[in-house]
Amino acid sequence: xxxxxxxxxxxxxxxxxxxxxxxxxxxxxxxxxxxxxxxxxxxxxxxxxxxxxxxxxxxxxxxxxxxxxxxxxxxxxxxxxxxxxxxxxxxxxxxxxxxxxxxxxxxxx
Amino acid sequence: xxxxxxxxxxxxxxxxxxxxxxxxxxxxxxxxxxxxxxxxxxxxxxxxxxxxxxxxxxxxxxxxxxxxxxxxxxxxxxxxxxxxxxxxxxxxxxxxxxxxxxxxxxxxxxxxx
Numbered sequence: 001x002x003x004x005x006x007x008x009x010x011x012x013x014x015x016x017x018x019x020x021x022x023x024x025x026x027x028x029x030x031x032x033x034x035x036x037x038x039x040x041x042x043x044x045x046x047x048x049x050x051x052x053x054x055x056x057x058x059x060x061x062x063x064x065x066x067x068x069x070x071x072x073x074x075x076x077x078x079x080x081x082x083x084x085x086x087x088x089x090x091x092x093x094x095x096x097x098x099x100x101x102x103x104x105x106x107x108x109x
Numbered sequence: 110x111x112x113x114x115x116x117x118x119x120x121x122x123x124x125x126x127x128x129x130x131x132x133x134x135x136x137x138x139x140x141x142x143x144x145x146x147x148x149x150x151x152x153x154x155x156x157x158x159x160x161x162x163x164x165x166x167x168x169x170x171x172x173x174x175x176x177x178x179x180x181x182x183x184x185x186x187x188x189x190x191x192x193x194x195x196x197x198x199x200x201x202x203x204x205x206x207x208x209x210x211x212x213x214x215x216x217x218x219x220x221x222x
Contacts, residue, residue, distance in 0.1 A: 042199060045210050050208075087152070099151030101150055
């Protein structure tokens, strides 16, 4: 079966750095996405990785290792508004997105 | 309209009733999707459409039907609602090229009693 694993919940301090991990086992791989979802709202796109390595976008970076079936999302200089769920999704061989259950990130002052 | 809209925002429905959730996008995206999101689970694909006139089944299609008469609209119909269809439903679209990033509508919160 196909599986995406993420921690259920993480807590971090405002101004700090947090790394959210995602491991996957899917039938094929055609890219990995990270989305942010605030409570009661729609998921919004953060990043896309299809090749190994680090993609940086301002305070957010995403890393991919295809051989290890592993990705992480790195959030720097945390702000209270970063409190949200972060969803990892992998595009499989059928070109469909397989979604993790999401990691709820709690930011404390 | 900017992006994707969904209607209604929320709905309480009696079991056995028929319900259509509406989704409209103005980005001229080829592909559209319907997901449901339940607590503790990832988004699960119900149905999708790669282009107007075609549809396909996702992971959890039973009890749902869709149509894609034109590029902009992708309604989802529950023929006879059951309590297990209580969920938040998201419509999404993508241009079907390159990264093919999916963009989501605001969602419909559906409760079936």
